[in-house]
Amino acid sequence: MAGMGAFVAQYDNNRGPDQQGTPGFMGSNLFFKGHQTLKEQLQSMKDKEMLEAMRKIVEMVAKGQDVSDLFPDVVKAVVSKSTEVKKLVYMYLVRYAEEQQDLALLSISTFQKGLKDPNQLIRASALRVLSSIRVQMIVPIMMLAIKDSVSDLSPYVRKTAAHAIPKLYSLDPDQGEQLIDVVEKLLQDKTTLVAGSAVMAFEQLCPSRIDLIHKNYRRLCAIVADIDEWGQCAVINMLTRYARTQFVDPNRKTEEKDSDEETSEDSEDSEENFMNSLQSGPIDAVDPDLRLLLQACRPLLQSRNSAVVMQVAQLFYHCAPEGEIVHVVKALIRLLKSKRETQVIVLTNITTMSAKYRKLFELHMKSFFVNASDPTNVRLLKLEILTNIATETNISVLLREFQTYVYSSDKEFAAATVHAIGRCAAEISEVTDVCMHGLMNLISTKDDTVVGESVIVIKKLLQMQASDKSGIIKRMTRLLTTVTVPLARASILWLVGEYVEKVPKLAPDVLRKMAKSFADEEDIVKLQILNLAAKAWIVNNKKITLLVPYILAQAKYDLNYDIRDRERFIRKVLCPNSENPSPLEKYAKKFFMTSKPPPNLRSTFKNRDEYQLGSLSHMLNSNAIGYQPLPSFPEVAPDSSVRTVVDTSWAAQARESRSSSASATNHKTKGFYSSEGDTDEEDSDEEDSDSEDEESDSEEESDEESDEESDEDSSEEEDSNEEESDKEEDESSDEDSSSEEEVVKKPPPKTKTSKKAKPAATATLLDFDEPSAPPNVTAPTVPQSSVTLDELLGDFGTMSVDPASSGPNYSLDSVRVTHDLLHRMSGGGLAVQYSFPRSGTISGAVPISLVLNNTTDQPITDVKVDDIDLKGGVEFSGFDSIPMISPGQSTQVGININFNDTLQPAKFTLCSSKGRFPCKIQPPVGELLSPFVVIESDFDSMKGKLSGMHEVTGECGNCGKDPGTISQLVSETAATSICFSAETNCLKFASKTAAQEKTLLITLNVGEIIKISVNSEAVVLGSMILKDIIKVIEA
Amino acid sequence: MLINSIFFINHSGDIFLEKHWRSIVSRSVCDQFFDAQTKAPTPEDVPPIITTNKNYLISIYREKIYLVAVTQMEVQPLFVIEFMHRVMDTFTEYFDECTESAIKDNIIVVYQLLEEMLDNGFPLATELNILTELIKPPTIINKAVSMVTGKEGVSSVLPGSQLSNVPWRRQGVKYANNEAYFDCIEDVDAIIDASGTVVSAEIHGNINCNVHLSGMPDLSMSFINPRLLDDVSFHPCVRLKRWENEKILSFVPPDGCFVLMSYHISTQNQVAIPVYVRAMINFKDGMGKVDITVGPKQTLGKTVDNVVITVPMPKEVTGCSMTTSVGTYTFDPVSKQLRWDIGKIQPLKVPTMRGSCTLPAGAQCKDAHPTIHVDFKIMQLAVSGLKVNRLDMFNENYKPFKGVKYITKAGNFQVRT
Secondary structure, three states: OHHHHHHHHHHHHHHHHHHHHOOOOHHHHHHHHHHHHHHHHOOOOHHHHHHHHHHHOOOOOOOOOOOOOHHHHHHHHHOOOOHHHHHHHHHHHHHEEEEEHOOOOHHHHHHHOOOOOOHHHHHHHHHHHHHHHHOOHHHHHHHHHHHHOOOOOOOOHHHHHHHHHHHHHHHOHHHHHHHHHHHHHHHHHOOOOHHHHHHHHHHHHHOOOHOOOOOHHHHHHHHHHHHHHHHHHHHHHHHHHHHHHHHHHHHHHHHHHHHHHHHHHHHOOOHHHHHHHHOOOOOOOOOOHHHHHHHHHHHHEEEEEEHHHHHHHHHHHHOOOOHHHHHHHHHHHHHHOHHHHHHHHHHHHHHHHHHHHHHHHHHHHHHOOOOOOOOHHHHHHHHHHHHHHOOOOOOHHHHHHHHHHHHOOOHHHHHHHHHHHHHHHOHHHHHHHHHHHHHHHOOOOOOHHHHHHHHHHHHHHHOOOOOHHHHHHHHHHHHHHHOOOOHHHHHHHHHHHOOOOOOOOOHHHHHHHHHHHHHOOOOOHHHHHHHHHHHHHHOOOOOOOOOOHHHHHHOOOOOOOHHHHHHHHHHHOOOOOOOOOOOOOOHHHHHHHHOOOOOOOOOOOOOOHOOOOOOOOHEEEEOOOOOOOOOOOOOOOOOOOHHHHOOOOOHHHHHHHHOHHHHHHHHHHHHHHHHHHHHHHHHOOOOHHHHHHHHHHHHHHHHHHHHHHHHHHHHHHHHHHHHHHOOOOOHHHHHHHHHHHHHHHOOOOOHHHHHHEEEEEEEHHHOOOOOOOOOOOOOOOOHHHHHHHHHHHHHOOOOOOOOOOOOOOOOOOOOEEEEEOOOOOOOOOOOEEOOOOOOOOOOOOOEEEEEEOOOOOEEEEEEEEEEEEEEOHHHHHHEOOOEEOOOOOEEEEEEEOOOOOOOOEEEEEEEEEEEEEEEEOOOOHHHHHOOOOOOOHHHHHHHHHHOOHEEEEEEEEOOOHHHHHHHHHHHOOOOOOOOOOOOOOOOEEEEEEOOOOEEEEEEEEEEEEEEEEEEOOOOHHHHHHHHHHHHHHHO | OOOOOEEEEEOOEEEEEEOOOOOOOOHHHHHHHHHHHOOOOOOOHOOEEEOOOOOEEEEEEEOOOEEEEEEEEOOOOOHHHHHHHHHHHHHHHHHHOHHHHHHHOOOHHHHHHHHHHHEEOOEEOOOHHHHHHHEEOOOOOHHHHHHHHHOOOOOOOHHHHHHOOOOOOOOOOOOOOOOEEEEEEEEEEEEEEOOOOOOEEEEEEEEEEEEEEEOOOEEEEEEHHHHOOOOEEEOOOOOOHHHHHOOEEOOOOEEEEEEEEEEEEEEOOOOOOOOOEEEEEEEEEOEEEEEEEEEEEOOOOOOOEEEEEEEEEOOOOOEEEEOOOOEEEEEOOOOOOOEEEEOOOOOOOOOOOEEEOOOOOOOOOOOOOOEEEEEEEEEEOOOOOOOOEEEEEOOOOOOEEEEEEEEEEEEEEOOOO
């Protein structure tokens, strides 16, 4: 059992310090005495005494001393009221419980009690300790505690529960099945605090149960930016594996697409051909879900945590289309400037990347130049990278750089540089001669290692080259007198032998010299002398009739049996002195003079990417324990509808947890889109560009919402698939009819319409085969959707995201309802919408974000604000004029309007090349506020000051809404921030008016009837907000 | 991603602290680490990852302490390294320094911190402000308070920020003097070859903040030339979206010191080199000749301070005799380092150092090309040209005191000869 092994280790460990004589162990007597006092202090049951004793004990534990004999006394101290004593006792218990199982059981009831404590910190730490006590007997108790804690109201406790899962699993693997259910539940947890730990537990427990991820995939992508940095590492790692199992290789598709494009170019006008190409290769080969993941992770390259950056880098390397890997380069280079240890690991990973994608780091070549202060391992890695990225264009700079490295006092590095020069010479034919010349020069230096390495490299290069070698070989033979490195000498001899036909006069001469020194040579050199002798004999034995037998005779009595062996072999084949020729002699040439394949000078990192980048196994270049190889992409993507979430409950969560509100706004915007779609459909036939915009718009939308899809869309998707297969020949008409169907199906405006319009859009996104996109306009769709995603992600990054609160999840932040400022019909093709992003407030003003969309097919130029007509102290700060909006593009600008806490509309004129259009922005009353974070006690005291005439109250019926939904509705209605309340069923929101910064507090008592009170100096605003809130709750 | 244990090891190879988060790992696992440590020529050369037959040891070296993490299965090495550095950062914040003696003096706090930071080998709470609320730093005031009132250094309630959406900021912060200081520190890494050509030059900058503001201030900082910053990393408090759209740093700052942003200006951009160095070092006929001149260049009128030139001589050199126009020189015969301390470069006096080094008879080091390392510091200059335009505070009413400081330093600034 595992416990036993650990116990032995424990025992060893305890002995260690004694032998080392750690201070505190002066003599057994003193030692005993020390413990005696500690025991007394513990038994005193006085907090101060116990604290002092426990501090001493834990100090000894920290130093690795054995204090296990105090266990009985420490266990008793677990009931202490003092938090610090308790915590110290916990630490002690966890350390020794395994060896004192029976006594440890005494403390269990305390933890069980702790699990029920109203204080979440105590609940969490009780669970932590309980699960850390490795005693088999309490497995059922642990199981129960974990199950309870998973549904605890406090996310902190739930996080602890996630951590407890692998603990229990390692203690008793039989619990795996039950724990998987628990993990499944945790994976669905809505708070970001829990998500990272839940994924970590998943990775430890059941990493292969990819099916548990499907439903959570899109949500995890959406919130990954908000998870804490350590959780991000776990999540991205897991999602990388997920992506490798669920999506087809994006690069494979790209190739197909390329070829398709070529064919379509060949017959440009052929509509049919184009349609075919559309069908066979989607426009964007990347699965939209994979795209979602990549988009979500990309901003994390700006994380301060190098592990996160590395994880994103490996995700892109393993899962992104080739063209996008470049995004990670800068971030990785930045990491090189951080800690030394980080540098080594990042360099190793870059080396692997550069071995596969040479171009990737080419621009950053200079970042890999070696510094004099780099340790050797860093230098070697940098050298490897530089060699990997060498091309015709940068080779001259590189060689100049290598030149300085060759003279480095670090010999290992200098030799590696020579090797690198050789590799460059072999790979880039333009510089082969230059390199060769350089290497020849190096041979004449005084440094043995460099010379030796040069000779070896030259030998390899010569083998690869077909050109005339005699000159170089002659020069090298001269070196035999000076070079001492055995491998280098052997290499020279081998060269002379190999090309003996080219230098027939040289060989006997060399052989003569070597015959003299034969006895003193190293073994490898001796073998090469024998080889040379044999080869020279075969070519021309006239001049060496005496020399060869002499060498063979020396070899015959050599100490090394390899050499004697070789000698015997050569003698039998060649029979130099015997009269009767050996039957083997005619084969001699075949034995010795075969052409040999040139050696391959290649990066040793070439195939290292079979290990996942960033992993320990990759660093070690071998399988680490517990390493899970990255699966290769499937040939055919598994059904993508599994990721579609059937019940919409989490969509609501996502809506809350994301600051961007797109989903929440959906109701209204969708109405907008669909109603416009209605009118559009009629004239879309000639207005190609228009419908294109429509298309991209709705796609954009749906991209944001794709996570929110309901079952409807999956059925819709199937629909479109069917349609496709049915009517493949006539795609365009099909498109029309399908969209017409859509129109027919749509019940007239408002909420229901919106529901309908969305699936159509999603279908296009999820399934690119959907032919609705008109020809030659499809390209912009992806970038556009990515823009919005970026926005989204940007929002995730802000702090206003996911207040991991106790109880249901509340949202602090903005809900961006889009309003129409200028319809495209009345704006001459310029459609302007505005929304309240609720972020980036400049004092007093309400920030408003305008999206200007050019729906025409010509650029709209010089868009600016003019003729501002303001009343009642309203102030307006506009945007700089926009020089141009290209057709089909949209631009986002921010303006700030100080409404001075009134509902006065801000009127102004929007000028563009299309004319002047009057506009008006009237803010909903809830947007005149700015959220303001307070703690509950402050909230209550402020509320106390704002009673009487500053208070307006009202009530409304509760039609079965839970506090979570209500809180969300309130924060959608008014820009407030929730103040976490200890009271159940009481929701508190705080905000200030934007201009005059008057406090406005909203309190809701949720029961059968919801009682609402709004306290504010701005009584008018208060009462209006009250009305609005009642309206949305009752709606 | 599981860290089994962490051992703290000092320079002489003693384990002075150990903490286990799962089953106890015997100290003997560190033996292989000690082997590597003795083999390495300098402490920095110890490989960060060592494999033993059952365990993997991942180590960092900082402040003359090795932290060795033991893990028994596949992990992301950077994850462990980053975490251990975070541990050391936390200790530095707690004890002002993170030396062996500081850790030994505060062993209980250290142990409690480690317990909070890692649960079952997975990070739990690493945000400094949460930790400081859970476990009080052993400042003199805190110690005095606990002596008098008997209050403990450990909180019994979960810090609110653990659950808030701004986990890096403590709630209810109050200061009598509200101040926010920003230090924009740039390190220039450069390689200059013998002819004076810049082979590569990069700038690595940090904006370090020291913020003491009451309440929940919402700051936004804008730059005159944000285009410079194309490769940045941020503290989690920065709103990425705002940066992407408007190039404005908008954030609710943590309380106290933190690094707001790091940026990297790579070799592709033109980097101004603030000093020039002309060096001649050659060895001939058993003698070495040295001639080095240093001067300011592209400093926008700011004085270059703390200039130190270090030349690692070949190991054959036994002594140096130099004459310097400014500053003093020393030669360490053990490390073979010639160090020339110039200090401030006065505008009219060009610092030069000339002289010769002695070689033992017969020693040849013709091929020696020592690389000169240059150190300097320029106050009130950010060599990249980065400038803070303005800093605004929202959400609070008081007027804070604001200050921005620029410093340019030599990072890895070397001149080849």
